[in-house]
Amino acid sequence: MARTTPLTTSRLRPLLPDGDRRWHADVRYAVGCALVMCGLSLLLDWGAGTLTPARALLWPALSAVLLLALLPQRVTTGRGWLAVRGPVRGHLVRTDALTDVRQCPGVSARLVLRDAFGHRVELDPRVLAANPLLWHDLDTGARRSLERGTLREGAEVLARLGREIDDETARAVLRRSGIL
Template sequence: MRRSGPPGSAGDRHWRGSARLALSCALLFCALSLLVDWDAGSLTPLRALLWTALSSAVGTVLLPHRVSAGPGWLAVRTPWRRHMIRTDALAAVRQYDGPSSHLVLRDVYGHRLELDPRILTANPLLWHELDTGVHRSLARGTLRQGAEVLEQLGHDIDEETVQAVLRASGLS
């Protein structure tokens, strides 16, 4: 298995499958739109280019963010840029619930990062790197807001892990 980050970093182990699904949807959309336009007899080179560009936009929108973490840092790469924070120098953590629940993490250097908490739940190595950084931030006294949010998230992740172990062992 190839790694895309620096040595010692952890990444989202489900990203490749999600990216493959997003690109498959974009290709299917392109093929179907070209086929329908061709069947209607209105397909021209300009319209084919338009459908291809629109399919590329669909693929870009559906492409999931790539999350990676290492000792003291957490990064989220979008199709347009990379957001990175220092987990060992966190200043604030907020969780927003609703249709698209997400965590907002800020470090003392002013960097900001948004992250879906389900990614941390599905990737124990990412959670471990973040949790280690949070403990360092607490020890240094930089994390002044949101420690309870991460503590609750840690309990949720632990509970889900226990349930998964029980299901796998047939005890649940």
């Protein structure tokens, strides 16, 4: 009879995708905001004596729209890929076949990744800064793209982003240790 060994986390690591560690908290926040808005709207409308059946349906509908607007994207990575899943649909790029990386300027500086297969993903770079495993998987794939010669534009964007993430990580370590 063959002896089986229990699966450990270290043996599962290559099989399980990395994900945004703050995603669940952000979803709870979005749901909480929508529920508070719905509850307060219904309560105020009822207290003012203006609550009608149509308005009783309007407030939950508006709260659902708020929930959709506040729901964060779910970012996951694995060996050679990065996926971003929104409330409606998801997108996936091969990080080991990247062709273009851009950072859109503006209030929400989005990172746009394109691969050799025509796929495109947009994500918030702060997700990468807050999740070192996501950044590591993206960086490893981008280095493979550079080695293979597929990454033609955007290597400097990833290098700058890497420096910013490293600087922020170092500051966080110094703050936690009481030096800064």
